[in-house]
Amino acid sequence: MSDSIELSNRPAVLGGAWPDAAGRFGEFGGRYVAETLMGPIEELAAAYERFSSDPEFQAEFRAELRDFVGRPSPLYHARRLSETVGGAQLWLKREDLNHTGAHKVNNTVGQALLATRMGKTRIIAETGAGQHGVATATVAARLGLECVVYMGEEDVHRQAPNVYRMRLLGAEVRTVTSGTRTLKDALNEAMRDWVTNVDDTYYIIGTVAGPHPYPRMVRDFNSVIGREARAQILERTGRLPDAVVACVGGGSNAIGAFHAFLDDPDVELHGVEAAGDGLESGRHAAPLSVGRPGVLHGNRTYLMQDADGQIEGTHSVSAGLDYPGVGPEHAWLKDIGRAVYTSATDSETLAAFERLTRIEGIIPALESSHALAHAEKLASARSRTGIVIVNLSGRGDKDIPTVAALQGIEDLPG
């Protein structure tokens, strides 16, 4: 798998190199930021252009993924779960086995290497579930960089284990109390920090959103997921899967899983949003399912918003999906029909979480459990010879207090 960490949006997929030079995926994406950030973002785009095609940078990134992250991650045949569901074979791409417990580290390793090459000494990040914050704090520790992570007050409470992990790693966690006190507000606050400290600070965005070049860059660093999975399933079964399923908040694990399959027209791509209490309840985080296009956080994409264009609060049992926007490449894949987007409710998600834990001995992140819930439905409607790959984007250790509270267990030891 020596070619599996190649960066860049070459070779072309779907008849072109996406995004285009202006950062557009069709009518989505772009670069909607305050003037103070335009210079730094152009500098970042130029640096990424240069280093992403530099063999030395690629070799270093490859070595970090192998030796620090632990790649390649296994593709695991969940036989007992497949039998229980009764249908197609479910295969899990084990991003949960990466160092720090999620796919997020693929991106933070890449961006931190870029930051050091750009001469930046201070790293900032936003985080929802805390997985991106932990992955950022980890690479900052590894490279000796100062690190500040912004996290909404609500998420600080419900993801307490990750807050402590970040602090152990030497990062400063700043609690964000503005707006809805969740991921979108953490992103706003990180942008404010960046605009104030542009000279020495590198902002590691954790998802495929934000202004160009972030959606492309974060995708490139995560596209190793799909390239590995594609080679692994061919090696193990001799054929491509019928479907690849991934959860979508901002959408970085999904784009990483999908990208290597875009030009395989017989492989269905399913993104699963958080339906929260149900799409009809209004308490959810499903912009592709029920939102409409607008501009937020530097790009044009589908958003949850009211008639006046104000961004709406979101709800999901999983902090990592609790975001009112989505990466622009997903918006484009939806509109051209190359991927389909659906949703899973909190209760469907919890059922899938419990099933995988009991039947396979794998505790999945609540985020990834959304993908599992939908994949089980897909599999049950197919024959036993079918193949469905689920991107198990993270492990569930961080969610144990949340699940315990939902089960009425209030006093966890420790």
Add this chain to the structure above:
Amino acid sequence: MSRLAGRFAELRAAGRAALVPFVTAGDPTPDVTRRLLPRLVEAGADIIELGVPFSDPMADGPVIQRAGERALAAGMTLSGVLDLARGFRANDRSTGLVLMGYLNPIVAMGHARFAAAAAAAGIDGVIVVDMPPEEGEPLLAPLREHGIDPVFLLSPTTSVERMRRIAQEASGFLYYVSLKGITGAGHLDAASVAEALARVRGVSALPVGVGFGIADADTARRIASVADAVVVGSAIVRRVEQALDDPERIPDRVGGFVADLRSAVDAAKRGAPDAAERAEPGSAKR
């Protein structure tokens, strides 16, 4: 000639800098803003920047963030802001009125519909913080069609090449952000602002306003000696916030502060070297 261009021409002839107070529309209620706007004019405002509240104001500091939250809680919308503007304009034909906000509420209304409605409400200029000229086409065409000046921000990180490009798209005036950061941040350095304005004037004959970080009368006076307009935002909004327990007092309290700013701006020694060197066809000697 647009109302903004006319106002700047008058001020130039009189050797004065423009005073541009910013208030968030609907903070803390639409009614307070309705009463506050004419008081700003009495206190000496040449142009009023009317902030359109947005749920995710990424370029604003805590003071203007909180103002936006209060306004949204009071039911303010983009249409509501235009209603306030229309009411103000019915009694005031000469003060410039510039909207400042973020793109998404405009996208939600529709670019063309927004431009038409803003023109009908008497809006003279529009600043969209998160819309650089590269992304401006869908809005710029309808704004120009309706005679509204697109005003763009320039910052300490803007290269001369970008300044030139931005100036080509802008009209009315250019707005120089005096520091790297968010609204209401830190302290600005008048000397480096003067240097930056010289660069701006090298690429454009448009008047140049300066804002972000002008917190008191003394800073306003120093900036007025080099800039064509002095924009004060957070320092005014903070005074609104300090009077929240008695909103009746807000217009007087803010009006008093703006009057102090007016005196300071008018006390500035205009015609400092940077300003005098400016070669511009048809401009009066200051």
